[in-house]
Amino acid sequence: MDFIDYYSVLGVDKKASTDQIKKAYRKLARKYHPDLNPNDQEAEKNFKRVNEANEVLSDPEKRKKYDEYGKDWQHAEEFEKAKRSRAQQGHARDYSGYTYSRSGGSAQDFSDFFESMFGGGGSGFGASGQRVRFRGQDYNAQLQLSLMDVYTTQKQTLTVNGKNIRLTIPAGIEDGQTIKIKGHGGAGIEGGPAGDLYITFSIVNNTAFKRDGANLYKTVEIPLVKAVLGGEIQVDTLTGKVKLKVAPGTDNGTKVKLKGKGFPKYKKEGQFGDLYLTYTVKIPKKLTPEQQSLFESLEKTNLL
Amino acid sequence: MKQENYISVKTFCERHGVGESFVYAMYEYEILQVEYQEEKGRLHVEDLPLLEKMVRLHNELDINPEGIQAIHHLLTQVENLQQEVASLKKKLDALE
Numbered sequence: 509m510d511f512i513d514y515y516s517v518l519g520v521d522k523k524a525s526t527d528q529i530k531k532a533y534r535k536l537a538r539k540y541h542p543d544l545n546p547n548d549q550e551a552e553k554n555f556k557r558v559n560e561a562n563e564v565l566s567d568p569e570k571r572k573k574y575d576e577y578g579k580d581w582q583h584a585e586e587f588e589k590a591k592r593s594r595a596q597q598g599h600a601r602d603y604s605g606y607t608y609s610r611s612g613g614s615a616q617d618f619s620d621f622f623e624s625m626f627g628g629g630g631s632g633f634g635a636s637g638q639r640v641r642f643r644g645q646d647y648n649a650q651l652q653l654s655l656m657d658v659y660t661t662q663k664q665t666l667t668v669n670g671k672n673i674r675l676t677i678p679a680g681i682e683d684g685q686t687i688k689i690k691g692h693g694g695a696g697i698e699g700g701p702a703g704d705l706y707i708t709f710s711i712v713n714n715t716a717f718k719r720d721g722a723n724l725y726k727t728v729e730i731p732l733v734k735a736v737l738g739g740e741i742q743v744d745t746l747t748g749k750v751k752l753k754v755a756p757g758t759d760n761g762t763k764v765k766l767k768g769k770g771f772p773k774y775k776k777e778g779q780f781g782d783l784y785l786t787y788t789v790k791i792p793k794k795l796t797p798e799q800q801s802l803f804e805s806l807e808k809t810n811l812l
Numbered sequence: 813m814k815q816e817n818y819i820s821v822k823t824f825c826e827r828h829g830v831g832e833s834f835v836y837a838m839y840e841y842e843i844l845q846v847e848y849q850e851e852k853g854r855l856h857v858e859d860l861p862l863l864e865k866m867v868r869l870h871n872e873l874d875i876n877p878e879g880i881q882a883i884h885h886l887l888t889q890v891e892n893l894q895q896e897v898a899s900l901k902k903k904l905d906a907l908e
Contacts, residue, residue: 537872642823
């Protein structure tokens with residue numbers, strides 16, 4: 509567990525006045541506030557650090573304690589005593605936890621350093637803590653599935669905060685797609701509506717196909733002779749093998765579309781995207797003496 | 813579970829410690845809808861997450877309604893651009 513220099517987090521001097529601390533905090537909070545930095549985890553992390561620094565430095569009691577023990581906090585006997593004494597007070601100071609409610613907001617996220625020095629939780633959003641106290645908190649969860657899992661519609665039961673939720677995951681759901689399950693977030697407060705549960709899908713593609721929406725892409729090697737003379741090849745699709753005719757004189761990089769052999773279209777039952785194959789002509793690297801001789805004969809015909 | 817789909821502006825403001833004028837300013841700036849029933853304003857619960865975000869910006873960062881309107885406009889653009897970037901990244905990945 510590392511010591512955190514809260515003064516440097518806020519960029520203020522150790523002798524900074526309450527006003528200076530407040531000003532520095534406001535400036536940084538505006539910069540890193542999660543509502544102003546959507547989907548930016550780095551900003552969220554910074555915001556939490558700034559919030560924590562303010563939680564300590566804006567509270568005279570906490571600041572005094574922090575200044576007193578500073579870097580030696582781990583070894584301070586007095587601190588240990590204080591800690592024991594706090595533990596004896598039991599739940600009298602049962603903090604309500606992190607109440608800075610927002611989409612994706614989770615439990616209080618103070619550092620281990622903070623928790624060990626001041627106990628769990630704090631007053632939420634700094635000294636000005638105006639809590640959102642009506643609609644329940646939104647919950648975010650992530651569900652990882654393989655590409656083949658989402659080839660068909662799935663029914664799954666998830667346990668979120670002790671409640672079982674039956675979930676139908678439509679075939680063709682996208683990687684990174686989020687679905688909202690209404691009313692399955694945190695309970696509303698004082699009669700307020702419950703929050704929602706957002707499930708983001710992480711689709712792991714461990715197949716040989718690349719996916720773009722409902723279309724699949726794959727590169728297929730074809731032998732040189734088949735590319736020149738034409739013929740039949742067997743190709744793997746997501747659901748099995750298919751036979752394909754290769755036209756004589758097929759160029760390297762030729763693209764072929766297999767209609768309806770792609771991925772299911774999201775929420776369009778029975779409809780599928782296409783599979784696009786790109787041919788790569790395989791040039792033989794080792795020739796038998798006989799093959800060498802045949803190529804040399806071909807060369808004499810000025811073909812190659 | 814039966815759920816009330818509307819909440820009165822008055823109740824919302826009492827719970828959040830903001831003046832009703834703030835909510836009506838958000839309505840005036842076309843950030844959300846306020847419906848009227850028997851001359852009393854009410855909000856659809858679907859709009860609550862957005863409104864609560866605006867309340868946070870107002871209370872926590874001292875941003876006035878005009879500033880919130882500008883932020884709302886820019887955030888919508890940022891979110892659209894983020895979606896577009898994510899979708900283009902996927903396409904690029906498929907073609908690489």
